[in-house]
Amino acid sequence: MDIEQPICMNCKNLFDERWSCAAYPAGIPPEITQSVWDHRKPARGDDGIHYDPISDDFILPSNLGKGEIDTTRY
16 A cells, blocks of 8 residues: 655655755645645745656645645745
């Protein structure tokens, strides 16, 4: 059984395992790390930096983008 990983794990913009990146240097919103928001689309506070895949072989999470991001927090 494969465990789905958030798209952040396959993103060129991810800094480290502490869940920070070029778009969110102070910390990636949980809606993105939990795949609720599809960060291939713009999100408030991302300064125009979105998911940029390292590998095209990465399998996107099945629940990706099935919710909304709380834009009031970012």
